[in-house]
Amino acid sequence: MINPVLYGIFTFLLFVFSILTIAHRDLMKASLSLAVVLFVTAFFYIAFKFEFLGWTQILLYVGGIVVLILFVIMLAREYVGKPLESGFRRTWLGGLVSALIFIFLLWVILSTEFPEIQNFSTEPVKDLPNLLLATHYVLPFEVLSLLLLAALFGGIVIARRE
Amino acid sequence: MIPFLTVFIKSVILILVLTLIVAYMVYLERKFLGWVQNRYGPNRAGPFGIFQSIADAVKLILKEEVFPEKRDRILYFIAPVITAVSAFIPFSLIPIGSKPVIADINTSLLFVLVIAGFSTYGIVLGGVSSGSKYPLFGGLRSAAQFLSFEIPFLLSITAVILQAETFSLKKIIESQHIPYIFPQFAGFLVFFLAGLADTGRIPFDLPEAESELVGGYNTEYSGIKFAWFFLGEYAHLILISSLIVVLYLGGGNAYFIPLPSFLVFLIKIAFVIFIFYWIRTSLPRVRFDQLMKFSWKFLIPLSFLNLIVVSIFKVVL
Amino acid sequence: MGYTGFFVFFLLVLFIGLLLVVLPKILAPKVSEEYKLDPYECGEIPVTEEAWSRYNVRFYLLALAFVIFEVEGVFLLLWALNPRGLGIAGFIEITIFVVILFLGWIYMLAKGVIKWE
Numbered sequence: 147m148i149n150p151v152l153y154g155i156f157t158f159l160l161f162v163f164s165i166l167t168i169a170h171r172d173l174m175k176a177s178l179s180l181a182v183v184l185f186v187t188a189f190f191y192i193a194f195k196f197e198f199l200g201w202t203q204i205l206l207y208v209g210g211i212v213v214l215i216l217f218v219i220m221l222a223r224e225y226v227g228k229p230l231e232s233g234f235r236r237t238w239l240g241g242l243v244s245a246l247i248f249i250f251l252l253w254v255i256l257s258t259e260f261p262e263i264q265n266f267s268t269e270p271v272k273d274l275p276n277l278l279l280a281t282h283y284v285l286p287f288e289v290l291s292l293l294l295l296a297a298l299f300g301g302i303v304i305a306r307r308e
Numbered sequence: 309m310i311p312f313l314t315v316f317i318k319s320v321i322l323i324l325v326l327t328l329i330v331a332y333m334v335y336l337e338r339k340f341l342g343w344v345q346n347r348y349g350p351n352r353a354g355p356f357g358i359f360q361s362i363a364d365a366v367k368l369i370l371k372e373e374v375f376p377e378k379r380d381r382i383l384y385f386i387a388p389v390i391t392a393v394s395a396f397i398p399f400s401l402i403p404i405g406s407k408p409v410i411a412d413i414n415t416s417l418l419f420v421l422v423i424a425g426f427s428t429y430g431i432v433l434g435g436v437s438s439g440s441k442y443p444l445f446g447g448l449r450s451a452a453q454f455l456s457f458e459i460p461f462l463l464s465i466t467a468v469i470l471q472a473e474t475f476s477l478k479k480i481i482e483s484q485h486i487p488y489i490f491p492q493f494a495g496f497l498v499f500f501l502a503g504l505a506d507t508g509r510i511p512f513d514l515p516e517a518e519s520e521l522v523g524g525y526n527t528e529y530s531g532i533k534f535a536w537f538f539l540g541e542y543a544h545l546i547l548i549s550s551l552i553v554v555l556y557l558g559g560g561n562a563y564f565i566p567l568p569s570f571l572v573f574l575i576k577i578a579f580v581i582f583i584f585y586w587i588r589t590s591l592p593r594v595r596f597d598q599l600m601k602f603s604w605k606f607l608i609p610l611s612f613l614n615l616i617v618v619s620i621f622k623v624v625l
Numbered sequence: 626m627g628y629t630g631f632f633v634f635f636l637l638v639l640f641i642g643l644l645l646v647v648l649p650k651i652l653a654p655k656v657s658e659e660y661k662l663d664p665y666e667c668g669e670i671p672v673t674e675e676a677w678s679r680y681n682v683r684f685y686l687l688a689l690a691f692v693i694f695e696v697e698g699v700f701l702l703l704w705a706l707n708p709r710g711l712g713i714a715g716f717i718e719i720t721i722f723v724v725i726l727f728l729g730w731i732y733m734l735a736k737g738v739i740k741w742e
Contacts, residue, residue: 152632174436175382192628198475201418202699209425209458210692213451217685220436275707278700279715287700288718291725294693298729301689302736305682312633319634323641369645372653377662389642393635400634411631418702440664452684455691456739462698470705527665531649536642600739608694608730612723615701622708623716 378439446524
């Protein structure tokens, strides 16, 4: 299904850029690393035949959300091109918290039984519209539009306050 | 190993042909501009100046590069590569003639849509990473222009998908018993204008705008990096024209005339590119506020209208 | 020959792209002069230290509106795959969705997000 060498390369890229996303001192490069992470994840989706999900992820997240994040960073002029300074010095505390979160996540992943997908359609794209518009997902779908509307209103109200 | 090798050879040929096409597109454009403006155009390198583009390419490789002091090293380096590469790779999926040359993928339209957008990503990064004012403004303008025109672009594509019921470019061509330009003329208009804005050519070339922003995003670029932006821009132009041909003009379908399909496809593309050139010679550059108004107040409602009409025909009738 | 072909093509293009960018390092001459590497400002010494200045918040709003309409567009794309199978019911559902977001578009225009003075 997916070439093991390719899988290895993708995982490596994912690992490196995830680290860069949280560790890079330049906010702009950190968010661009996030873009690479999202890109590589999308390729995983595509490799497992969830093509629509993969392309949508790139279209919306890399093309939309990351651009939004970049604009926000560029609005705050003092962060551009300068390394980020943190006043927080108690690194052992941060280490402890992240170790705990890591253990918790590991526990969740190991204790979950992942159902194996049966009846794997060769073209899952064709099933998606029926799933979305002809089952009980209709209501969440309509509510989603209200959520998006609220986001737009909120953004305009906050940004255009005189 | 054999299929791998065939794909490899096909890829090399496709890249070479594309580069050659871009080189001669530039030459023909300059000749055409010269003819329209009553001057010669390139006429020194070789007979009628036909080696002009090759001479330009050699010059750009051998030229000294100037690296502005305040650039961001990594982003400045990577930006032109992103633009050129992302303008080239969709051609592996475009059905030249009746089917794609290299990769036949079911969701190819989405693929092309997504990857083509990255060309703008490179332009914005190039502008932002140069550490100079003109490129910065060019990059910001490019981003805003892309954000405004991507939505009508997407909506007009949606109308095509609505009619063809598939994401595959190959099947979209097959489903066009009459070219979609006739049932969806409004959609075609939106797609054409949004595509024109997407390529950043003259009525919409605000990211470059040499008379106000010097050179816009590529002010601080020189040598081969500049060439990459240039190449990316022209490859993007071919890409948009071939999308217009595939989505609205019936791809390689010749309908009545007995010609091989790839030839028909190339003739149609050449015709669309010629219209792009024609527009370039005829129109002045729009202002930025006009551009925004044009997209949000005209193109978006028009594309919605087109979508509604098409869906009523499709679903209700 | 689906994605394999694509990957071969992609790697080849990427390789050529990177190779030619590195090439001038070997082939091109290098002459250093004072002011040569300064940011270009029509021959003047740059007025400000940084190229950055705080730009208009409208760019951010445009990006926000873009993301929202893009989400809408993606759902429309999905519906467009099977319009007849979903019938009138699907059409009405998608129309409600679009109309709600159209209110956002009207609000955007009314608040002058795209008005550039």
